[in-house]
Amino acid sequence: MRIFPLPRAVGFVARAGLVVLVYVAIGRTIKFSEMAIELTASLAYAVGGAIMLTLIQAAICAYRWIVVARATPNVPGFRPSFLAYMEGLFVNQVLPSVVGGDALRVIRWREYGVSTAEAVVSVLGDRVFGVLGAAVLALVAVTQLWSFDVGQYWLPVAGALAVAAILGCIVFFVLASSQWIPGLLQRSTRLVRFAERIASVDLGRTDFVACTLLSIAGQVLAGVSVLLIARNLGIQTPALVIVTVTALIVLISMIPISLAGWGVREASFLAILLPLGVSAEKAVLLGVLFGLQGLLASLIGGVSLLLQLSSPPDD
Numbered sequence: 001m002r003i004f005p006l007p008r009a010v011g012f013v014a015r016a017g018l019v020v021l022v023y024v025a026i027g028r029t030i031k032f033s034e035m036a037i038e039l040t041a042s043l044a045y046a047v048g049g050a051i052m053l054t055l056i057q058a059a060i061c062a063y064r065w066i067v068v069a070r071a072t073p074n075v076p077g078f079r080p081s082f083l084a085y086m087e088g089l090f091v092n093q094v095l096p097s098v099v100g101g102d103a104l105r106v107i108r109w110r111e112y113g114v115s116t117a118e119a120v121v122s123v124l125g126d127r128v129f130g131v132l133g134a135a136v137l138a139l140v141a142v143t144q145l146w147s148f149d150v151g152q153y154w155l156p157v158a159g160a161l162a163v164a165a166i167l168g169c170i171v172f173f174v175l176a177s178s179q180w181i182p183g184l185l186q187r188s189t190r191l192v193r194f195a196e197r198i199a200s201v202d203l204g205r206t207d208f209v210a211c212t213l214l215s216i217a218g219q220v221l222a223g224v225s226v227l228l229i230a231r232n233l234g235i236q237t238p239a240l241v242i243v244t245v246t247a248l249i250v251l252i253s254m255i256p257i258s259l260a261g262w263g264v265r266e267a268s269f270l271a272i273l274l275p276l277g278v279s280a281e282k283a284v285l286l287g288v289l290f291g292l293q294g295l296l297a298s299l300i301g302g303v304s305l306l307l308q309l310s311s312p313p314d315d
Contacts, residue, residue, distance in 0.1 A: 012259075015256070015257060015258050015259050016259055018257060018258050018263060018264075019258050019259050019262050019263040020263075021263075022258070022263035022264065022266070022267050023263055023266075025267075026263075026266060026267060026270065026284055029270070029280050030280045030281045030284055031281060034279070034281045035281045035284070035285050038233055038281070038282065038285055042232055043229070043232050043233070043289075045232075046228050046229045046231075046232035047229060047289055047292070047293050047296075049225070049228050050225035050226070050228050050229055050289075050290075050293040051225075051293045051296055051297045053221050053222075053224055053225040053228070054221075054222070054225055054293060054294055054297040055297055055300070056221055057218045057221040057222055057225075058082065058085055058086060058089065058297070059082055060214050060217055060218045060221070061085060061126070061130065061214075061215075061218050062078065062081050062082040062084075062085040063078060063214065064126060064129060064130075064211050064214040064215060064218070065081060065085060065105075065122060065123070065126040066078065066081055067207055067210055067211055067214070068122050068125040068126050068129065068207075068211060069114075069118065069121075069122035069125075070207060072114060072118045072122060073113070073114070073118075074112055074113035074114050075109070075112070075114060075122075076108075076109060076112040076114075076312075080108070080112070080310045080311075080312075081109075081310075083301070083304040083309050083310035084104070084105050084108035084109065084310040085105065085301075086298065086300050086301030086304055087101070087104055087105070087108070087301040087302075087304050087305045087310055088100075088101030088102060088104050088105045088301065089101060089294075089297075089298040089301050090298040090299065090300075090301030090302045090304075090305060091104055091301070091305075092260060092298075093260050093294060093295050093298040094260075094295065094298060094299075094302065102123045102127065104305075105119075105123050106119040106120055106123055108310050108311065109122070111311055111312055112312055128169050128172050128173075129169075129211045129212065129214070129215045130215055130218070131165050131168075131169055131251070131254065132165070132166065132169040132212060132215055133212065133214075133215025133216045133217075133218060133219045133247070134165070134215075134219050134247045134248075134250045134251040134254070135162045135163075135165035135166045135169065135247075135251055136162075136166065136212075136216055136247075137216065137219050137220070137223070137243070137244045137246075137247030137248070138158070138161070138162040138165070138244070138247050138248035138250075138251045139159065139162040139163065139166070140240075140244045140247075141158075141162075141241070141244035141245045141247060141248040142155060142158050142159040142162060142248070144238075144240060144241050144244055144245075145241070145245070145272070148241070148276065154271060158248060158252075161251065161252070162248070162251065165251060173208070219246070219247045219250065220243060220247075222246055222247070222250060223242060223243030223244065223245075223246035223247060224243060225290070225293065226242055226243070226246045226286065226290050227239055227242045227243060227246075229286060229289050229290065229293075230242050230286055233282045233285065233286060234282070235273070235278050235282055235286065237273065237276050237277075237278060241276070245272055245273075246290070248268075248272070249265055249268040249269060249272070249287075252264060252265075252268050253265050253268070260291070260295075261291060262291060265287045265290065265291055266284050266287035266288055266291075267287075268287070269283045269284065269286050269287035269290075270283045270284055270287070273286070
């Protein structure tokens with residue numbers, strides 16, 4: 001009896017292999033002794049501050065999730081939704097999983113009486129808004145890098161990725177407010193029902209603007225957390241560049257080709273910051289610490305998952 005389906009196991013091994021290959025390649029370009037010199041007590045405090053900012057970002061994202069599902073009956077309050085969000089973050093960061101955390105969020109809301117379809121749509125909508133916020137700032141990052149005359153071959157690709165992500169989000173919202181999806185899927189009853197549920201999601205203009213602003217604010221907080229660590233490392237790259245580049249790297253890390261973004265995140269910081277005069281060691285360490293603080297912040301979700309804190313109280 002297989003615990004994991006074969007395709008899933010193959011995908012996991014492939015992503016793990018990519019992480020190993022990236023770290024091997026990075027290891028050939030940096031001196032670990034110089035990285036070790038940067039590990040000071042003040043850096044630990046900076047990471048602690050970044051963890052606090054990440055928790056605030058998670059709270060903003062949890063509130064956005066509730067706003068997305070405002071018209072849905074039985075939506076839990078902020079506390080259980082925040083804990084469910086942190087549990088999902090823990091699963092995606094620690095296991096790690098691509099969509100396992102999202103599935104857990106759906107399960108938690110179902111326990112409060114939200115239907116499966118409505119819970120799935122709420123998580124999907126929340127995800128799309130998260131991508132939109134990262135893509136908007138990523139586009140700003142690309143324009144900033146061009147202004148610094150960073151003529152790297154990957155810059156047009158990064159710009160295309162940001163534009164494609166924004167257009168993809170717009171297409172989703174257009175489809176969600178129309179009846180196109182049910183018409184295209186008439187031959188599948190199950191898909192039609194799910195598509196009709198998507199089409200029934202009606203975000204008012206105020207809600208759409210609010211969710212977009214919340215998404216951008218969350219990504220800015222992520223960038224500020226990286227800026228806090230960067231300044232402690234002596235990286236003097238302009239703050240706007242650091243903040244927006246973080247969103248670009250988050251957007252790249254959303255592509256499910258590695259485990260929780262490891263390897264891709266560090267390689268991205270290296271590729272972007274090295275032409276700006278940042279040493280390879282500091283760029284890679286910044287990426288590692290950014291990932292590590294996110295992992296540590298998600299441990300709250302692990303505690304909640306262990307103690308079932310996000311579940312409804314027993315009658």
